[in-house]
Structure formats: structure tokens, C-alpha cells
Amino acid sequence: MSRTSDVTNLSRRTVLALPLGLAAAASGARAAEPKRGGTMVMIVHPEPSTLAHYAVSAGNIPPIATQVYEGLCTYDWDQNPQPNLAKSWEVEPDGKTITFKLQDGVTFHNGKPFTSADVQYSFMEILKKYNPIAPVMLAELVAVDTPDPMTAILRLANPAPYLMKALSGRDLPILCRSVFEGTDVLQNPSANKPIGTGPFKFTSWERGQFVRLDRNETYWKPGLPYLNRIVARFIPDAATRSAAMEAGEAHFAGYSAVNYADLARMKTNPILDLTTKGYEMTPAQSVLELNGRHPQLQKKEVRQAIAYAIDRKVILKDVMFGYGLPATGPLSRKFKTAGLYTDDVRQYDVPDRLDIANKLLDEAGAPRGADGTRFALHLEVNSFGEQWLRQAEYLKQALAGVGIAVTLRSEDTATWLRRVYTNYDYDLNEPFLSQGVDPVYGLNKQFLTSQIRKGVTFVNDTFYSNPEVDRMLGEGARELDAEKRAALYKKVQQVLAEDSPMIWLIDVQYVSVSNRRLKDHTTGPLGTQQAFERAWMDK
Amino acid sequence: MRTGLARFARNRLALAGAAVLLGLVALVALTPLLYPGDPFRLVGPALQPPGGPFLLGTDTLGRDVGAEIAYGARTSLIIGLSATGAAILFGTLIGGLAGYYRGSVEVALMRITEFFQTIPAFVLAILIVAILSPSLFSEVVAIVAVSWPGIARLVRGEFVALGSREFVLACDGLGAGDARIVFRHMLPNCTAAIIAVGTLLIGTAILIEAGLAFLGLGDPNVMSWGLIISSGRAVLRSAWWICTFPGLAILLTVLAINLVGDGLNEVLNPRLRER
Numbered sequence: 001m002s003r004t005s006d007v008t009n010l011s012r013r014t015v016l017a018l019p020l021g022l023a024a025a026a027s028g029a030r031a032a033e034p035k036r037g038g039t040m041v042m043i044v045h046p047e048p049s050t051l052a053h054y055a056v057s058a059g060n061i062p063p064i065a066t067q068v069y070e071g072l073c074t075y076d077w078d079q080n081p082q083p084n085l086a087k088s089w090e091v092e093p094d095g096k097t098i099t100f101k102l103q104d105g106v107t108f109h110n111g112k113p114f115t116s117a118d119v120q121y122s123f124m125e126i127l128k129k130y131n132p133i134a135p136v137m138l139a140e141l142v143a144v145d146t147p148d149p150m151t152a153i154l155r156l157a158n159p160a161p162y163l164m165k166a167l168s169g170r171d172l173p174i175l176c177r178s179v180f181e182g183t184d185v186l187q188n189p190s191a192n193k194p195i196g197t198g199p200f201k202f203t204s205w206e207r208g209q210f211v212r213l214d215r216n217e218t219y220w221k222p223g224l225p226y227l228n229r230i231v232a233r234f235i236p237d238a239a240t241r242s243a244a245m246e247a248g249e250a251h252f253a254g255y256s257a258v259n260y261a262d263l264a265r266m267k268t269n270p271i272l273d274l275t276t277k278g279y280e281m282t283p284a285q286s287v288l289e290l291n292g293r294h295p296q297l298q299k300k301e302v303r304q305a306i307a308y309a310i311d312r313k314v315i316l317k318d319v320m321f322g323y324g325l326p327a328t329g330p331l332s333r334k335f336k337t338a339g340l341y342t343d344d345v346r347q348y349d350v351p352d353r354l355d356i357a358n359k360l361l362d363e364a365g366a367p368r369g370a371d372g373t374r375f376a377l378h379l380e381v382n383s384f385g386e387q388w389l390r391q392a393e394y395l396k397q398a399l400a401g402v403g404i405a406v407t408l409r410s411e412d413t414a415t416w417l418r419r420v421y422t423n424y425d426y427d428l429n430e431p432f433l434s435q436g437v438d439p440v441y442g443l444n445k446q447f448l449t450s451q452i453r454k455g456v457t458f459v460n461d462t463f464y465s466n467p468e469v470d471r472m473l474g475e476g477a478r479e480l481d482a483e484k485r486a487a488l489y490k491k492v493q494q495v496l497a498e499d500s501p502m503i504w505l506i507d508v509q510y511v512s513v514s515n516r517r518l519k520d521h522t523t524g525p526l527g528t529q530q531a532f533e534r535a536w537m538d539k
Numbered sequence: 540m541r542t543g544l545a546r547f548a549r550n551r552l553a554l555a556g557a558a559v560l561l562g563l564v565a566l567v568a569l570t571p572l573l574y575p576g577d578p579f580r581l582v583g584p585a586l587q588p589p590g591g592p593f594l595l596g597t598d599t600l601g602r603d604v605g606a607e608i609a610y611g612a613r614t615s616l617i618i619g620l621s622a623t624g625a626a627i628l629f630g631t632l633i634g635g636l637a638g639y640y641r642g643s644v645e646v647a648l649m650r651i652t653e654f655f656q657t658i659p660a661f662v663l664a665i666l667i668v669a670i671l672s673p674s675l676f677s678e679v680v681a682i683v684a685v686s687w688p689g690i691a692r693l694v695r696g697e698f699v700a701l702g703s704r705e706f707v708l709a710c711d712g713l714g715a716g717d718a719r720i721v722f723r724h725m726l727p728n729c730t731a732a733i734i735a736v737g738t739l740l741i742g743t744a745i746l747i748e749a750g751l752a753f754l755g756l757g758d759p760n761v762m763s764w765g766l767i768i769s770s771g772r773a774v775l776r777s778a779w780w781i782c783t784f785p786g787l788a789i790l791l792t793v794l795a796i797n798l799v800g801d802g803l804n805e806v807l808n809p810r811l812r813e814r
Contacts, residue, residue, distance in 0.1 A: 238773070261599075261773035318585045318600050381759055386773060389759060394600055396760075397581055408759035411672050 038537035039229040040518060042252040042528075043241050047208065047234035052191035054122075054173055055130040059255055059434075062170045062529035064232050067213050068109070069173035069196035072100055072119070073164075075525050079281060079337050081164050085114065085174055085197065086152075095159025095480045100152045106220040108176040109201045116146035121177035123154070126185055136441050137166045159478045161485065162438035165281070165338075169198065170529040171437060199225035199533040208234060219533075226536035238262070245272060251515040251537070254278070254528025258513045260321035260387070266513050276323070278527015279510045283334035283435040283442070285327050286315075288395060288503040289420075291427050292463035296375050301364035303500040307348040308357035309402040310395065315505055319391045323511055327504035329497040330443060331489070332435055334507070337525075339482065340439055342490045345497035357402045366403075374403040377427040380420055381410035384432065391505075392430060422455045431458060432508070439489055440477045447496060448473055464501035543806045553802025559795035567613045574606035578762040582606075589780045596780040598770055604781060608788055610762040615792065618675065618748045619741040622682035626744075627737050629683060630690025631726075637691070638698025639721060649695065652688045660685040664747055668756045675758045678751055682744045693736055697729040731807035738800035742793040749789050764789050 044063050050056055053065030072089075073081040081089075086100040106114035128138045140160040145153040156163075166172055174197065179190050194202045197220065200213035211232040215225060233250060235241045242262040244250040248271055258266065266272050290297040290306065297303060312326035325333060328343045335341040350356070361367075366374040379395060382388035389410065396406040406428065411419065420426045435442030445451055449470050451460035472492045479485040512528055514521055521535045522528070547553055566573075581601040582593075589596040595604040637648040655663070664681040671677035701707055702725075710720050751757050752765025759766075764785040771781025 239775070259773055261777070265777060314581070314600075383755075386755070386769060389755065390600055390770065392759065393579055394581070397579060400577075409672070410755060410759045412669050415672065 032538075034226045034520065034534070034536040035538060036226050036536070037228050039231060040227050040252060040532065040535060040537060041231045041233055041250040042254065043235060043244060043250045043257045044211075044232045044255075045235065045241060045253075045257040047236075050191060051194050051202075051205070051211075052186065053194065054126050054175055055132075055186055055191075057132040063254055064211050064213070065173065065194060066169045066198070066526075066529055067200040067230060067531050068194040068198045068202050069169045069175065070198045070531070071167050071169035071172055071174060073167035074530060075165075075168060075281060077280070077525055079165065079525055081167060084169075085119075086167075091164070095161065095478075096156045098154040098156070098163070100154070102150045102152060103220065104150060106197050107218060108179075108197055109195045109216060110176065110179065112176055112178050114174070114176075114197055115149040116144075116152040117149070118174055118177045119152040120144040120146050121181065122173070122175045126175055126180060127172055130185055131172070133166070133171060133436065133441065136436075136444055137163060137171070137438075159480050161480055162440045162477065165437040168281075168526055168530060169196075170526055199531050200227075200230055210234065221533065225531070225533040227532065230532060242266070245513050245515070248515055251518045252512065252521055252528070253514075254510070254512040256510045258511070260323055260511070263321060263323070263511060263513070271516055273514050273516050275512050275514070275522055276509050278512060278522035278525065280334055280337060280525035280527075281437050282510060282527070282529065283332035284433060284508040285332050285435065285504055286391070286430065286432050286506045286508060287327075288505060289429040289431060289462050290500075290502060291424065291429075291461075292501060293424065294377070294427050296364075296366060296377075297427065299364045299366075300499060301360040302366060303503075304346075304348075305357040305360040305364070305402060306399065306404070307500050307503045308350075308353040308360070309404075310348075310398045310503060310505070311353075312349060312505055314394055314398075315391055319387050319394065320506055320508075324509040325507045327507050329493045329504055330447070331439055331493055332507040334435075335439060338438070339486050340489045342493050344490065345494050346500075348503075354401065361402060361404075368403045372403055373405045376405040376407065378409050379406050379428040379430065380416055380426050381408050382430045382432065383411065383413045383416050388430060388432075395428070395430065417457050421457045421459070421461055424454075424461065429461070430505075433458060439492075440473075443489075443492065443496075444473055444477070447492075447501070462501040464499070466495065466499065469495055546806045547802050550802045550805065552798045553805075556795035556798030556802065559791055560799060563612055563616070563792060563795075566609055567616055570609040570613060574603065574609050578602065578606040578610040586774070586778050588778075589784075595784050596778070598767065598781045599774055599778070600770075604767065604784055607762050607767045608764065608785055611764040611767060611785060612788065612792075614675075614761055614763045615745045615748060615789075618679060618682065619744045619796075622679045622686065622744040622748075623737055623740045625679065625683045626686035626740060627690055627733060630687035631694045631729075631733065633687065634691035634694030634696075635698055635721060635726070638695035639702065639717070639725070641699070641702075645695070648691070652691045655684065655688045656692075661747065661750060664751060665754070665756060668751055673751075673756045673758055675761055678748055678757065681751070682747050685747065686740050686743065689740070690733065690736065693732055694729055697732060698725055701725045701728055735800060735804035735807050738796060738803055742796035742800070745789065745796070746793055 044060055046060055048061045051065055053061045053069060070085050072084060072086040074084045076082050085103050087103045089098060089100045091098050102116060108114060123144050128134050128141060140156040140158045141154060142157050143155040176195050179195050180188055199216050199219045201216050203212040203214045205211045213230040215228050235244060238259045242258050245253055245258060246269055267274055290303050292298050316324055316326055326349060329345045331341050333341055361374055368374050379392055381392045392408050396408060399406050420429050445459050447460060447464050447469055449465040452463060453459050469492055472488050476485055476488040479488060517538045519536050519538055521532060523534050524530055582603050583597050583601050585597060585599055585601040587593055587597040593603045598604055633648050637645040664685050667681040667684055668677050707720060707724055710724055749765035752763040753769045757763050757766050767785040768782045775782050
């Protein structure tokens with residue numbers, strides 16, 4: 001037997017063993033035999049405006065939608081794809097063809113059998129056309145072939161190594177073709193009454209109150225799920241959300257549905273458990289964007305000086321209540337697992353950072369005036385919550401320290417987004433950026449010259465344009481060799497950190513609070529954004 | 540006037556209110572000495588309880604709550620006085636025109652006034668600040684917009700009543716011009732009522748400002764009591780002092796203003812005086 005086939009054999013065996021064997025072993029090692037039944041109440045905040053998960057990307061939809069919709073794959077703790085609706089797959093050496101063998105005996109909640117036609121329709125007719133991440137993640141997808149009902153072949157124009165990270169039910173859910181065919185996808189009744197293959201069926205949605213999901217009695221994974229029911233409750237007031245967890249009325253609050261400020265108290269509560277696990281594939285950063293057309297901010301030295309002037313540890317401690325890490329560069333540390341993160345970049349968090357900042361500003365031709373001020377800037381306050389005003393207040397103080405006078409401007413969300421992304425009428429902006437499952441998502445959106453798109457929110461609004469970065473990001477997206485890819489992204493991070501088109505503040509860390517009676521709620525890196533098929537209630 | 544002062548002095552509650560207000564004015568005057576520098580400055584570790592080096596503790600970012608309250612008092616006074624002043628000017632103008640000229644002018648102006656009164660005051664204030672984008676100026680505009688109708692109705696009522704009084708009719712008969720009648724004879728006879736109502740308006744203005752700032756619609760560059768409370772709300776159960784002290788400041792100030800307003804009303808309102 002050759003070495004190659006040995007490896008193939010091993011991986012195939014692992015692949016087949018995993019859905020039941022390994023995961024069950026993992027949970028078995030930690031806790032007692034799972035108990036069946038019970039209702040789990042989870043807090044989702046804020047209430048989603050729609051459950052059309054396939055067409056809207058908002059962090060509050062997946063905790064509900066992924067109970068109902070599944071993807072071709074799930075992911076293990078090392079973020080490797082594992083079989084789900086696809087039982088195995090093969091990537092051709094040129095990286096342009098991916099053949100999925102599908103799970104037999106799977107039915108949708110409406111009783112229709114799951115086949116390759118559903119995969120084809122989901123990818124080509126729904127996700128590619130309507131999913132917000134499709135312009136990046138499915139850009140290379142040209143066709144899905146269905147030689148037989150249990151085989152789906154994705155055909156790509158160019159290799160897309162990142163695609164294998166995005167096959168979960170959170171990112172690219174598989175939908176039922178017969179439900180959507182011939183209808184307006186966005187107006188389809190199943191948008192808010194989802195029909196999928198998942199362990200829980202959608203039962204009802206009382207707006208302003210809860211979504212009820214009930215056990216799928218004919219779920220294709222034998223014996224699962226353990227819970228009878230999941231109720232997703234919506235509680236607008238932060239103090240009430242915390243109280244519901246402390247009173248044991250709700251059993252799970254993921255995706256930081258509980259305010260960071262309350263976590264210290266929750267930690268000491270004997271009935272509650274806190275975990276930062278389950279967000280390994282949900283990287284996000286808070287950043288300070290600099291308008292590259294501003295006469296001062298277009299100077300690299302000024303941008304670097306601002307990066308030196310800010311003490312990220314203060315933001316971490318006093319704004320984020322200690323959850324997260326000071327950012328070092330354009331990628332969150334969450335990309336360490338994939339081998340794509342590097343901290344071998346220009347370091348801004350150094351002991352003599354204020355001296356360096358002042359020196360850079362002096363050299364950049366921005367001397368202090370008689371009152372100690374060099375120049376004045378406006379900072380747009382992120383309107384998505386109280387903590388961002390705190391951050392803005394800190395940033396103003398920090399920049400005052402090096403002679404930059406900052407005026408805060410707080411407006412409603414619509415005005416803020418229009419001012420920044422349509423009118424470009426801003427100097428400093430403090431958004432919160434999700435980075436997706438692969439650097440290709442966050443980096444391309446923020447730094448490609450082609451992503452300077454007037455009127456599109458959360459794309460390149462700093463006017464950063466560097467042909468070298470454009471080229472490397474383009475190559476990085478297509479590079480199949482993991483080492484070469486990592487080298488490309490390392491270089492990208494070094495160039496970006498040097499150019500400093502924005503200031504990377506915090507690698508955000510979400511937190512889940514759970515009742516100790518609820519077991520096995522976080523079984524993989526997608527955490528609260530994957531099905532609670534193995535979760536169970538003790539007693 | 541002396542009897543008025545004496546009557547006011549006999550009203551112990553009003554005196555207490557006046558004392559609190561005097562204290563507040565003193566605090567505002569002494570703020571630059573007590574707390575030199577920017578109240579937004581991070582002066583110490585975050586979330587220090589009161590009683591230590593910072594008398595009223597520090598907030599979530601490590602700012603001195605005492606300094607925040609002192610500067611917030613200044614904001615409250617500035618907004619309270621300027622918004623009330625502007626509301627009195629505008630309300631008197633509209634109410635005076637309506638009450639003096641009567642007829643179609645009165646009908647038109649009073650319908651506009653009533654239109655403003657039908658919209659819930661705080662909702663209208665939020666709307667105006669949201670449209671103008673939050674700043675001290677837009678807050679003042681919003682407060683004026685919700686406060687002037689009360690003054691306008693009051694002044695119109697007084698003018699209508701005064702218009703049929705003999706001394707006004709006599710002036711008219713002697714050939715005095717409109718301006719002379721209004722400014723020499725009618726307005727001075729309304730001042731008592733305007734002062735009494737205006738005092739109460741200051742309290743309302745301070746409350747509205749605090750409410751707007753609490754909702755994130757205040758000027759983020761200006762310290763205000765509402766802003767302090769909203770910054771402390773997230774940690775209310777672990778750091779009670781951040782919300783409590785500015786909350787007490789609002790309570791005391793508004794209470795004091797109301798007591799003084801009631802006292803003035805009693806002194807200045809002839810109907811109450813005759814009791």
C-alpha cells in the first residue's frame with residue numbers, strides 16, 4: 001500500500017467516524033449520559049427583523065436559523081470541514097472542481113427528500129444571487145453539476161481555498177428547491193417560516209416575544225437531537241436579559257446577548273457558566289478608520305502617529321470589560337488556527353509610543369500651535385450602542401494627548417452610515433468589522449482598490465489603494481498551497497500595518513452565558529451559530 | 540415688592556429651594572477652581588467607589604464623577620436658562636400678537652400653537668434633535684419648540700383679558716400707538732405670570748436635556764447629567780455611584796426650581812395673593 005493511499009484511507013475512515021463516533025466520545029468524556037427531553041430557552045438579542053438567513057447577514061439570525069438549516073459541512077475545533085449534509089468530498093488538484101457525495105436518507109421538514117438538485121438550486125439560484133457574502137465567497141462559482149441525486153459538483157472559475165471554510169449552515173445553508181422554485185425568493189413565505197433539514201423544526205414566531213422550534217422527530221442523525229424544544233426569547237432591556245439568566249428562566253445567552261458589564265457578576269453566580277469558546281470562526285475587530293483624503297490623514301506618518309497614540313489596553317479594560325485582546329494588525333488572532341495570522345508586523349503598543357507619536361507628527365509637518373493643538377478632526381460615533389460612545393470618549397482623550405483635537409459627532413444610524421459611506425464626509429470613524437471565516441472576506445472588503453464603492457456600507461472607505469496589496473490579495477484568494485498562502489497574507493499584514501490606513505483596536509471576543517443544567521451546548525468553533533443537536537438538559 | 544419678598548420668605552419650602560439653587564450657582568461658579576481642566580479627562584483608575592481620592596468616585600473610563608457633575612450642572616443651567624429665555628421670547632411674541640390683534644391672526648397663531656401642543660413634548664424633542672443632529676444648539680431648539688406653546692397661550696390669555704380693561708381702552712382712546720400700549724401697559728402686567736411659569740419651565744428644560752443626553756441624543760462633547768447616567772447604566776448594579784449622584788443632582792435641582800416657582804407664583808399671582 002502506498003503512502004498516499006494510506007493517508008486517503010485514514011482520512012476517509014475519520015470522515016465516516018466523525019459525525020457520531022468522535023463527537024459522542026468527546027461529550028461522553030466530559031459529562032454523563034445525555035438525558036432526553038426538556039425545553040431550552042435561549043436569549044437572542046436583538047430580535048431579528050427576518051429569518052431569511054440565506055439572504056441577510058446579521059449576527060442575530062444564525063442562532064435560530066442554524067437549528068433549522070444545515071450546511072454541507074460542519075467544522076471541528078481545528079476548523080477543518082467535517083461531514084454533514086455532504087458525507088465526503090474531493091477537491092481536484094487544480095482546485096477548480098469540488099465533488100460532494102451527499103448524505104442519503106435526509107428529508108426536509110416538509111417531507112421532501114434532500115438531493116443534489118437542492119444543493120444546485122441553493123448555490124446557484126439563492127445563495128449566489130442573494131447571500132451577502134456571495135460576492136466574495138462564491139465569486140468563483142460558475143456552476144453546480146448534478147450527475148446523480150447524491151452527487152453535487154461545484155465548478156469554479158479559479159481555485160477558491162476559502163470556500164471550504166464557508167460550507168456550514170451559518171454561512172451557506174442548503175435550502176429546499178421545491179419550496180423556492182418559481183417564487184420570489186425574498187418574498188417566499190418560508191423566509192420567516194424556515195424549512196430545512198436541521199434537528200429542529202420551526203413552529204412559530206410571536207413577534208416581540210419568541211421563536212419556538214420543536215424537535216425534528218425524523219432527523220437524519222439517529223437519536224438526535226436530545227432537546228424537545230428550543231425557545232428563542234427576545235428581551236430588549238439588557239438588565240432584564242441578565243436577570244432572566246440569573247433567575248434560571250433562560251438557559252443560554254450567546255453572541256454577547258448579556259452585556260459585558262454584567263459578566264463579572266454572572267461569573268460568581270453558582271448556577272451560571274461563562275465561555276468564550278464557540279466563536280473561533282467568528283472573528284471581528286473594532287477599528288478606527290482614517291479618511292485617506294484628509295490633508296493630514298493622507299500622510300502615513302500621521303496615521304502611524306495615531307496608531308501609536310492609542311492605548312488599546314485601556315479600551316480593552318474599560319470599554320470591553322476585559323473581553324478580547326488588543327489588536328496587533330489587520331487580522332484577528334482567530335486566524336491563528338488557520339495559520340494566517342501574524343504578529344510579525346510594525347508594533348504600535350510599545351513603551352515609548354507617545355514620544356514616537358509626537359516625533360512623527362512633528363516630522364509630518366503638523367507642529368503644535370500655541371494652545372498645544374496640531375490640528376482638529378471629527379470622530380463619528382458608532383451608533384450601535386453605548387459602549388462605542390465610551391470608546392469615542394477615550395479616543396478623543398488619547399488623541400488630545402498628542403495634540404490632535406477631536407470633536408465627537410453622534411448621529412442616528414442612517415445618517416452616520418450615509419455620512420461615512422456615501423458622502424465620505426468624515427475624518428475618523430469607529431466601526432466594528434466582522435472578518436468572516438477567511439481573510440479573503442474581511443481584508444478584500446476593506447483594502448482592495450476595487451472595494452472603494454460609494455454608497456456601500458462597511459467596504460473600503462479609507463481610500464486605501466496599494467497595487468502591491470491588490471495583487472497579493474488577489475493571489476492569496478486563489479493560492480491552494482497553504483504555506484504560500486500564509487506567506488502572502490503575512491506580507492499583506494506587514495504592508496497594511498506599516499501603511500496604517502486604519503487603526504486596529506480590539507480583537508473582539510464574544511461570550512456565551514449558560515445555565516449549568518444545559519450541557520454540550522458548545523461543541524464546535526461555530527458555537528451558538530450551529531445547531532444545538534447535542535445539547536441536553538440535566539435533571 | 541417688599542411685602543412680596545416677605546411673603547416669599549415666609550414660604551419655607553420656597554426658601555429651601557432658593558438655597559439649593561444658590562448652591563448650584565455657586566458650584567457652577569467655582570467649578571473651574573474645584574475641577575480645573577476637562578471633565579472628560581481620564582484622571583484615575585476606572586470604577587473607584589466614592590470616598591477615596593475621588594469624593595464621588597470614578598466612572599467606567601476613570602473620569603471623576605464629581606467633576607462630571609459640576610460641569611454637568613453648568614450645562615444644565617446654560618440649557619435651562621437659554622432655552623427658557625428663548626421660549627419666553629418666542630411664546631410671548633406669538634401669544635402677544637394673537638391676544639392683541641385677535642381675529643384671524645389669533646385663529647391662525649393659536650391653531651399653530653395647539654398643533655405643537657398635540658405632539659407629545661419629548662417625542663417632538665427627540666425628533667428635532669435627531670433631524671438637526673445632536674449638539675447643545677439643537678437641544679436648545681428642541682426644548683424651545685416644546686416649551687413655547689405654554690407661554691404663548693398664557694400671554695394670549697392675559698392680553699385678551701387686559702385688552703378690555705379700562706386703562707388699555709383709555710390709552711387707545713388717547714391715541715397711543717400699538718407699541719406703546721403693548722410694551723408700556725400690557726406686557727408689564729403679564730410679567731408676574733410669565734416669571735412664575737418660566738421658572739417652572741427651567742426645570743422642565745433641565746429634565747428634557749437630561750433625558751435627551753441619556754438617550755444618546757445629547758452633545759457628546761459636552762458633559763451633562765443625562766450623559767453621566769447613561770454611561771453608568773450598564774454598571775448600575777456594581778457601580779451605583781455613577782448613576783446615583785447625577786440622578787440626585789437632577790432630582791434636587793428640579794425639585795428646588797419647582798418649589799421656587801410655586802413660591803413666586805404665590806407671591807406674584809394676584810388671585811392667589813388675595814387668599
